[in-house]
Amino acid sequence: KNQVEQSPQSLIILEGKNCTLQCNYTVSPFSNLRWYKQDTGRGPVSLTIMTFSENTKSNGRYTATLDADTKQSSLHITASQLSDSASYICVVSASGGSYIPTFGRGTSLIVHP
């Protein structure tokens, strides 16, 4: 069964600090992995996509990594800002005709001033 596990479930950090969110998956055959950001009361928005051949990708202060061998991904946030407070969701898609991606439960990040 395809599964995506995220850790930690929640995280509280001070503004300006860095943090790393983890995602482990068992989706097969692997196609791509996306990190979405969901602000409170809004729909999720894609931050980055990782494909099999990519190890790291940055989007501003967000850097995602992928280890396809261990089936792990991380999202690193540098110099956190209050606006980074949100839920971060790891979503993994399979190849071969299945168009229903597997969602993790998300990590709730709170950035305090």
Add this chain to the structure above:
Amino acid sequence: GAGVSQSPSNKVTEKGKDVELRCDPISGHTALYWYRQSLGQGLEFLIYFQGNSAPDKSGLPSDRFSAERTGGSVSTLTIQRTQQEDSAVYLCASSLNPAGRTGELFFGEGSRLTVL
């Protein structure tokens, strides 16, 4: 429109009533998804439409839930005889889904349903 549009944004109904939630996807997106998100929980897949193909209804929690997509565009999610446990935010997403892989999902703002 520029993005996925959902209506109503908020709906309060009494237990036992039927409700309809509407989703207008991004023009040209062939794929449309419905998800349910209960308070503080992750997204739960409900149903998937792709072009003119038969929808994947594997996520619908009961036969009280149904959805249709007319003309490959607008979709309506119907919940009959609502129960209090149906209270949640219902999110719609659309995607281009190039052949062989799932594209980026673009979400609407959601419809918050409260069943009294």
